[in-house]
Amino acid sequence: MSFDLKALLDRVAAGELGPAEAAGHIAAEMRDQPVEDLGFARIDHQRAQRQGFPEVVLGLGKSPEQIAAIAARIVARGHTLLVTRADPAAYDAVRAAVPAAQYHDVARAITCRMHEVPAGRGTIVIAAAGTSDLPVAEEAAVTAEVMGNAVDRLFDVGVAGLHRLLREHHRLRSARVIVVVAGMEGALPSVVAGLVSVPVIAVPTSVGYGASFHGLAALLGMLNSCANGVSVVNIDNGFGAGCISSLINHLD
Amino acid sequence: MSFDLKALLDRVAAGELGPAEAAGHIAAEMRDQPVEDLGFARIDHQRAQRQGFPEVVLGLGKSPEQIAAIAARIVARGHTLLVTRADPAAYDAVRAAVPAAQYHDVARAITCRMHEVPAGRGTIVIAAAGTSDLPVAEEAAVTAEVMGNAVDRLFDVGVAGLHRLLREHHRLRSARVIVVVAGMEGALPSVVAGLVSVPVIAVPTSVGYGASFHGLAALLGMLNSCANGVSVVNIDNGFGAGCISSLINHLD
Amino acid sequence: MSFDLKALLDRVAAGELGPAEAAGHIAAEMRDQPVEDLGFARIDHQRAQRQGFPEVVLGLGKSPEQIAAIAARIVARGHTLLVTRADPAAYDAVRAAVPAAQYHDVARAITCRMHEVPAGRGTIVIAAAGTSDLPVAEEAAVTAEVMGNAVDRLFDVGVAGLHRLLREHHRLRSARVIVVVAGMEGALPSVVAGLVSVPVIAVPTSVGYGASFHGLAALLGMLNSCANGVSVVNIDNGFGAGCISSLINHLD
Amino acid sequence: MSFDLKALLDRVAAGELGPAEAAGHIAAEMRDQPVEDLGFARIDHQRAQRQGFPEVVLGLGKSPEQIAAIAARIVARGHTLLVTRADPAAYDAVRAAVPAAQYHDVARAITCRMHEVPAGRGTIVIAAAGTSDLPVAEEAAVTAEVMGNAVDRLFDVGVAGLHRLLREHHRLRSARVIVVVAGMEGALPSVVAGLVSVPVIAVPTSVGYGASFHGLAALLGMLNSCANGVSVVNIDNGFGAGCISSLINHLD
Amino acid sequence: MSFDLKALLDRVAAGELGPAEAAGHIAAEMRDQPVEDLGFARIDHQRAQRQGFPEVVLGLGKSPEQIAAIAARIVARGHTLLVTRADPAAYDAVRAAVPAAQYHDVARAITCRMHEVPAGRGTIVIAAAGTSDLPVAEEAAVTAEVMGNAVDRLFDVGVAGLHRLLREHHRLRSARVIVVVAGMEGALPSVVAGLVSVPVIAVPTSVGYGASFHGLAALLGMLNSCANGVSVVNIDNGFGAGCISSLINHLD
Amino acid sequence: MSFDLKALLDRVAAGELGPAEAAGHIAAEMRDQPVEDLGFARIDHQRAQRQGFPEVVLGLGKSPEQIAAIAARIVARGHTLLVTRADPAAYDAVRAAVPAAQYHDVARAITCRMHEVPAGRGTIVIAAAGTSDLPVAEEAAVTAEVMGNAVDRLFDVGVAGLHRLLREHHRLRSARVIVVVAGMEGALPSVVAGLVSVPVIAVPTSVGYGASFHGLAALLGMLNSCANGVSVVNIDNGFGAGCISSLINHLD
Amino acid sequence: MSFDLKALLDRVAAGELGPAEAAGHIAAEMRDQPVEDLGFARIDHQRAQRQGFPEVVLGLGKSPEQIAAIAARIVARGHTLLVTRADPAAYDAVRAAVPAAQYHDVARAITCRMHEVPAGRGTIVIAAAGTSDLPVAEEAAVTAEVMGNAVDRLFDVGVAGLHRLLREHHRLRSARVIVVVAGMEGALPSVVAGLVSVPVIAVPTSVGYGASFHGLAALLGMLNSCANGVSVVNIDNGFGAGCISSLINHLD
Amino acid sequence: MSFDLKALLDRVAAGELGPAEAAGHIAAEMRDQPVEDLGFARIDHQRAQRQGFPEVVLGLGKSPEQIAAIAARIVARGHTLLVTRADPAAYDAVRAAVPAAQYHDVARAITCRMHEVPAGRGTIVIAAAGTSDLPVAEEAAVTAEVMGNAVDRLFDVGVAGLHRLLREHHRLRSARVIVVVAGMEGALPSVVAGLVSVPVIAVPTSVGYGASFHGLAALLGMLNSCANGVSVVNIDNGFGAGCISSLINHLD
Secondary structure, eight states: OOSOHHHHHHHHHTTSSOHHHHHHHHHHHHHOOSEEEOSSOEEETTHHHHHSSOOOEEOTTOOHHHHHHHHHHHHHTTOOEEEESOOHHHHHHHHHHOTTOEEETTTTEEEEOOSOOOOOSSEEEEEESSGGGHHHHHHHHHHHHHTTOEEEEEESOOGGGHHHHHTTHHHHHTOSEEEEEEOTTOOHHHHHHHHOSSOEEEEEOOOOOGGGGGGHHHHHHHHTOSSTTEEEOOTTOHHHHHHHHHHHHTOO | OOSOHHHHHHHHHTTSSOHHHHHHHHHHHHHOOSEEEOSSOEEETTHHHHHSSOOOEEOTTOOHHHHHHHHHHHHHTTOOEEEESOOHHHHHHHHHHOTTOEEETTTTEEEEOOSOOOOOSSEEEEEESSGGGHHHHHHHHHHHHHTTOEEEEEESOOGGGHHHHHTTHHHHHTOSEEEEEEOTTOOHHHHHHTTOSSOEEEEEOOOOOGGGGGGHHHHHHHHTOSSTTEEEOOTTOHHHHHHHHHHHHTOO | OOSOHHHHHHHHHTTSSOHHHHHHHHHHHHHOOSEEEOSSOEEETTHHHHHSSOOOEEOTTOOHHHHHHHHHHHHHTTOOEEEESOOHHHHHHHHHHOTTOEEETTTTEEEEOOSOOOOOSSEEEEEESSGGGHHHHHHHHHHHHHTTOEEEEEESOOGGGHHHHHTTHHHHHTOSEEEEEEOTTOOHHHHHHTTOSSOEEEEEOOOOOGGGGGGHHHHHHHHTOSSTTEEEOOTTOHHHHHHHHHHHHTOO | OOSOHHHHHHHHHTTSSOHHHHHHHHHHHHHOOSEEEOSSOEEETTHHHHHSSOOOEEOTTOOHHHHHHHHHHHHHTTOOEEEESOOHHHHHHHHHHOTTOEEETTTTEEEEOOSOOOOOSSEEEEEESSGGGHHHHHHHHHHHHHTTOEEEEEESOOGGGHHHHHTTHHHHHTOSEEEEEEOTTOOHHHHHHHHOSSOEEEEEOOOOOGGGGGGHHHHHHHHTOSSTTEEEOOTTOHHHHHHHHHHHHTOO | OOSOHHHHHHHHHTTSSOHHHHHHHHHHHHHOOSEEEOSSOEEETTHHHHHSSOOOEEOTTOOHHHHHHHHHHHHHTTOOEEEESOOHHHHHHHHHHOTTOEEETTTTEEEEOOSOOOOOSSEEEEEESSGGGHHHHHHHHHHHHHTTOEEEEEESOOGGGHHHHHTTHHHHHTOSEEEEEEOTTOOHHHHHHTTOSSOEEEEEOOOOOGGGGGGHHHHHHHHTOSSTTEEEOOTTOHHHHHHHHHHHHTOO | OOSOHHHHHHHHHTTSSOHHHHHHHHHHHHHOOSEEEOSSOEEETTHHHHHSSOOOEEOTTOOHHHHHHHHHHHHHTTOOEEEESOOHHHHHHHHHHOTTOEEETTTTEEEEOOSOOOOOSSEEEEEESSGGGHHHHHHHHHHHHHTTOEEEEEESOOGGGHHHHHTTHHHHHTOSEEEEEEOTTOOHHHHHHHHOSSOEEEEEOOOOOGGGGGGHHHHHHHHTOSSTTEEEOOTTOHHHHHHHHHHHHTOO | OOSOHHHHHHHHHTTSSOHHHHHHHHHHHHHOOSEEEOSSOEEETTHHHHHSSOOOEEOTTOOHHHHHHHHHHHHHTTOOEEEESOOHHHHHHHHHHOTTOEEETTTTEEEEOOSOOOOOSSEEEEEESSGGGHHHHHHHHHHHHHTTOEEEEEESOOGGGHHHHHTTHHHHHTOSEEEEEEOTTOOHHHHHHTTOSSOEEEEEOOOOOGGGGGGHHHHHHHHTOSSTTEEEOOTTOHHHHHHHHHHHHTOO | OOSOHHHHHHHHHTTSSOHHHHHHHHHHHHHOOSEEEOSSOEEETTHHHHHSSOOOEEOTTOOHHHHHHHHHHHHHTTOOEEEESOOHHHHHHHHHHOTTOEEETTTTEEEEOOSOOOOOSSEEEEEESSGGGHHHHHHHHHHHHHTTOEEEEEESOOGGGHHHHHTTHHHHHTOSEEEEEEOTTOOHHHHHHTTOSSOEEEEEOOOOOGGGGGGHHHHHHHHTOSSTTEEEOOTTOHHHHHHHHHHHHTOO
16 A cells, blocks of 8 residues: 555544545545546556556457557556557557557557657577577567567578577576577577576467467477576566566666 | 687697697597596586586485585585585585585585685675575575575565565665575466566476475466566476576676 | 055955956056156156156257147146256247246256245355356356355356455355355366365356367366366256255255 | 554554564464364364364374364364264264264264364265265265265166166256266266266275275276366365365355 | 189180289289279278278368368269268259259268169167257268168157156167267267167267267266167267168168 | 056046055156165166166276175175176175176176176177287176177287288178277277277277376377277276177167 | 598698798688588588588578578579478568479478489388377478478377277388377377387477377377387477488488 | 389280289289288388388387397398387397397487488588587487488577577588487578588477476477478477488488
């Protein structure tokens, strides 16, 4: 409870406020948090305060109209907007409501910066194993950037051609946190984590076919990494990786 | 390559060293890294330098004799020892070789501190959902402690009795990074991550029965967390969580 | 056997009925139950008597023509109609045969009330974790309503923003039975069940991506709930949850 | 918050209590709930009030000493004891601390009734498909009984010999709620639910071999039941079924 | 080897045939079996002799042109045609080549009877649990009929409405072999097999949703049947069930 | 209902029996079927009549005492005994109660023939792929033999050494029904079914390691057999296969 | 490192090159490998040298424009082109950039031979079980051919009609390495490997339905092959099999 | 058929042999192959001729007595013996029958060389990722050695410490075929295959815990390898890898 309970009680003690009224205020405060109810969604406008970034909208499973309505309310409060898994139709609907919104087509994300977010302390390297992993890697990159981080993209550095990775070794070494995106066997995070001493966030992708089982192979590979310092997010969850790496990069 | 290539070439230029000899030196340097080969294992004595902590021994699948031999070499170099998944027989073998070694029976870990490791910047909170999750939580705690971190243990705070968790809210808020250990449905990380704005490392445990499928339910639950800031390690991988949280906690 | 066997035998004893004829009657009664055979379906018109509500039609896997034919027969007997998993084409076909039929588009259900069903004793709260869970939650709500229950909808109260749920605590407390609908990690039922002492029917949804495996993660999470009082229905089975909660709510 | 906030504030207004002191009281109240912390466990002594029955101890994964310590504290408060998944060693430890405790060997449960629990309104029928399902069925029965319910056991009535079940039809009809326990193909709940109009709680068991995959076949069968009114708990979770059926049976 | 080896050798002994020539004949015979090679397929024209019915064409994964080409060759030899999993486009292509071919649209099968097949000895009952199972049940029925069997269709007799099944008891009793088709929980075969003493061929269907996992639940249920006399074929494999039941029905 | 309803009604008509009494008789008959209730088991003594063979006891999950009690009751009625999955301790208990009982140690089965069962019409060939499949194959063989069938054992004829199988081709051809038992890849049923035109009952075994996943690989292989005439029973279910093949072999 | 380190150092020794300059050369060499960075892809032009064949392009998940851009760069260097999983749209884009490119429609592959690749030593037999397996088999064949191997196609030789395979026995015997492509139960590799003494590369395909689970059944069958000499590639990975068989066939 | 058919027919033509007698000889030849039937096993003594190495005995699932009996017969024919998955009890039994037999305890294999097998052409490198993978790696090594190959062991070279592997690069380059053994994430084969241009046989091991699912993670990782030239054998199948690599190494 961030509101000033002590001050309130001071006023009761000072006779400025009746006890019943004070009890009402406390209850109201508890009930009156700035959650806006649209019927189909409850927007949490205090999230930026509580968690360092406003509520992010997952476009998946929402109609363009629902996305646009939520987006409009977020921007109306002066908060920065981030919509993930948004197709062009969703963007069209959002742009009608929020003309300044931008679309990142590879990342399938909509953003609209409304204010300066605090800058992260270092650089986040986002490494991707193959060309097909780019949409997920870009989702991570756009997320990290809109959250105030410097991002260094290092794409198509899969383990079957180690020299591609090793010659970019210095870029890995310059990172404060590394996001590694890979499908198929998902071996890249283990190799990267063996070369550095910073946290590695591994993102399995659904890239592959057959026994990749839509990303399961990469997910299991990453969870079983023999390297220290690897933690894993959901398959294709570029947003999650961008968000965690930003949290880490903003630690004092 | 950390050895001084430029100096070597200066000597060649100065005629102090023949070119064939120099080529030999370079090749030797590349081959001569401080990896000690025991036949069944190659100990990487430079890891502390490269990754901030000496090589850690996973006891699982190794004989007490193998563990003791590796432990002896690590300590002989003056490095701090950490053996995970070690049963009492392994400890007996290690103690014979390394009398100062200690056994943490809940965590099933052997440690021997040989030097001061750099201290982490903040506190790592390790929260566990139930009593049966303690061995994994303790493995995480012992790992984090031996790596130089202050640890705050917060046990038996599962989501079915929310008030147990909420009344420890201030302890969650005081953490720089939080490790959350839970079996069964694995819901605790989502709830915790919704209350804080620091990174949460989720550790599913194999606690449960039936459709927990040895931790699969908890693992999937954590990977699908609807909260931001959650990344996941392997089932029962307390060591991994301790290690990652230490890496994060040591970031400047 | 609900027909009057004793009366029949009285008539035999009274000589009003020959024994062979009586044997025929008994056999006929057993064979002659009011099941109507349409060739592709057998409609059970006695179900309302036996189970408290007429036969419900699962639209999935049936053609619009088949659905309309079954619907017409149910209404022709004066029974209330409920068709689930019905797309607009099915509704068009049904409306042609049953003009009074209504379509619930979020729930994808067709209803036609033909008589007053007995009212449930209390209120059924239907809680949903996110906006994308609404179709399943609405299917549960429409089902419960058409079966005579008061329904209180409580949507978008996922566990990552606990305060959204806690401030509606009084509504949870006012329920006689609670349906909880959630995808992704499926943690909401555990949290809700920890706050109340009435039965909780958990409905996993296929909302999510990657390692949600089309609702498997939520399903496993709910089956492994550490809270007491949670039982589970099939993934996306809003109808089932509405039906069970109605059965419970109608218990004297 | 059940403590009297209004009264407290009245006292502040009356000058009987300083505002700082009052703020301390409120915080204390929030922190001071009757949760007893044993280090390895937090016992929730208010649960009986909140949820109608004191905290139940899951023996699985706890040592006999831990179980006995928790049991002693529960009984010391005058609460009824129920320990599930308790082997004889656990019972020996508990009996030393709680001499009145009883052991139910088929159910593998320890109970100690300390007071009269409120009686359920009707009878709970517990049906089991085969002889091997008895431990789970008995766990459900002992749970329901210790929670104050009349239980009718109906064992070895699997679907391959329908007449065994049909001749007990009247007992099914007399139930207010039915627990159905079955392994292998798990078909019994569908058949039972088709015969009655009360809620059916289905418990899959790990009984079977080969493609039963430790209860998975029965679990999936029950989740896909084509009958209305079936909800499902975890594999082998007799306790859960007993608990839910008691909650339902205690509804006014 | 059905050709007359003894006769050949008689001719060698009689000097009518040189030994080299005879060796050539034997080798040729082995190579010259009536398998017709279309490049993309090898048609086995001797199958009718060897296995009682000509080669059956699985339409799945073949182009209409490939299906038509194979069909034409089979009919050209005077063999009865059966194509399964054939869509209307495949039928159009076949009809152009084989004008007498018929299409069974529910079963998605093409047939063309060219000769009288031997009649089975009894009746094959094909029971289906629900309306959505009809395509698979009809595939079984068409297959059994084209192979010379009398078929009795018994549809929509699922276990949740036992009386539907029990009143058709006499039809089950009149069968020589029974095919039972069911999706969802797949419980019907167990119930049927408990009522009769003839072989039951169980066909799981992919009917269902959520945790039916495209027929896996039904498949596992059937494999774990607690009734004697149930064997199982692949999910949706109506053809296989029709074929096996015909083999059994043709046994002397 | 096999009791004489017509005769009963004749007596009512003749005034020899009052109608109330008659109604009582009918109800009693329905309730009074010869199912013997041992508390933990209900023995179905009419099964021999209904299904051609008395009730078979699955030893798995029953105590030796339970098995012996059931066995004694079956033999006491003059029925032939078959207990499957019986270990030596179970046999000791049974032998004490039924001295004539025999133990088949490879098959892990107990039998006691009490009367002549009707002979099957032909021979059942039981083919097994490898030495490790013998326990399952012998369970099938013992089952088929005790049910009155001539059995021909054909062991260690796996597909990797085709000539082993092909040289026994004549034995396959002489069968009326064939049981094929195989672990690992489970390919033998496809090959066998391609050589004959009688039904093939495939039994996957849990023989293998790694990706055999305890028989899953063999099970899936058999379900996907490209050969006609193959149906499948549960993993390691030799009894089921013996039983079905006996049913088929007894068809007129 | 293939560049001449010794020569460089000779020049330093001879004073022809300054040490700083030499150090720069060495670093440059390490950084300057012929990897061409297109932003979305890094083309490895030295692969032909390192691995015997230029980089192969997996079309899956890449846009036609991306494929064409990569193809153009490969051909521009004089390297032979192979694109797999290419649809006609990709071919159109490639042909615009590389007019000499050819499309293999069954194999869905694009090739353009730019130079003579070294010839393999023997013949690669590519056997396929059924007509539906042809796309995968052709992908293997086109791959092997463009890599310089003689290929013998042996299609539609599934195990259910053994004679089809056995009469082509001599072709199997003439191979240096055999690729076996099969869906459904995937039994063909075991049978083939039992007939020959050369390596067999098994390719499971996703051909089948129901419990084939998109090729999982075939994959598991092949991994569990009881025959010696079988190794397995990913489901539908015709390219992989063609590539490995070429590597083997090129061994001296 | 290797017997002289032509010579036989010459004798018939010459009147030295009657045609009936000749037909008998041909049939006998087909039936009389040197397969020795022990009842529980059929030993194929011609395998050495057909497949280059005598029959190998898989100890798993066989009793020591069965293993010893088979071993004695193999050695009695003068063939080299290899028993895999043999525990010390099996060795004791074998040594009693075959005193010259040797036990390889890490590999759990029994061997007895009876004659010189043909030497492979090059060296087989067997690389293992970790110490716990040694039993599988040694099984591969012992198999390859007893089959006549030079083996180079390269152990504990996992991808998390790349320098351990890279400094042994020259040994990888010197191989004609490479076996790579790895558990956990199974990434080593991809990295190795990217460094060489010879075939790589990947062996997943069951080393690991949690989401390694007994080797499934490593298996899937290897099947999805993004590197060319990798084929895979069953989990823990060191024998299979040794055998295939020997086949390849013996190719001319």
